[in-house]
Amino acid sequence: MAEERFSDMETNWTRIRAAHLPGPEGQRAMSELISRYHDAVKRYLHLKVRDPHLAADILQDFWTKVLNHKLANADHDKGRFRDYLRTILHRLVIDHYRERKLQSLPAEDLLDDSRPDPDLDSVWRQTVLKGALKRLETFQAMTPRNQYATVLNLRLANPRTPIETLAATLAAQTGRPITPEAFRKTLQRARAKYVQLLIEEIRQTIHPSTDEDVYAEMYDLGLGRLLKRLQTGIE
Structure with a gap:
């Protein structure tokens, strides 16, 4: 298969940028993003935080940032989309822990994005x-x-x-x-x-x-x- 064909394919990076365009195109792309990844983000947060109320707050914060165009400048050169999501979610988790002045941060890998994340x-x-x-x-x-x-x-x-x-x-x-x-x-x-x-x-x-x-x-x-x-x- 020719690489030229792949370069023109829509990816999650282009979908993020499209989701922040005005009008029907942006609305469709935003709806696709939420439909595709809401459950995955929710499951991941529950696994990392293990506090359903805190996980729900972070989930809401994440999608609020998405809806308010906070992720519009997503850089496809970052590589894997799941790594990008992981970085964003880790930062949100850490921010929420610090805001609530909780005694201990969650799993150690939240502090080191280079660590494997099963x-x-x-x-x-x-x-x-x-x-x-x-x-x-x-x-x-x-x-x-x-x-x-x-x-x-x-x-x-x-x-x-x-x-x-x-x-x-x-x-x-x-x-x-x-x-x-x-x-x-x-x-x-x-x-x-x-x-x-x-x-x-x-x-x-x-x-x-x-x-x-x-x-x-x-x-x-x-x-x-x-x-x-x-x-x-x-x-």
């Missing part, structure tokens, strides 16, 4: 996986007779159920017969398409966004096995 990795991993699944559902909705999202969701909800049973379940849901072998092949294609969409989901969160950068991010998030499955054609 909490953020876990939350971010679930965020991009969920985002890719939404992309697959959109792909199915826009592709006549496509059942990728339905088949993959059926397997995810029933990881130990025999293929024969899943095929029968799908046939009952759709009113169209499907053999176990056809279900298996559709599932294989659905998984491959899902990983492709996951790559595009992650590509929006980093800069630069070459294939090598995206693959490195996938491994950092513990998603390397999905990439290997796509590259080797393993079902």
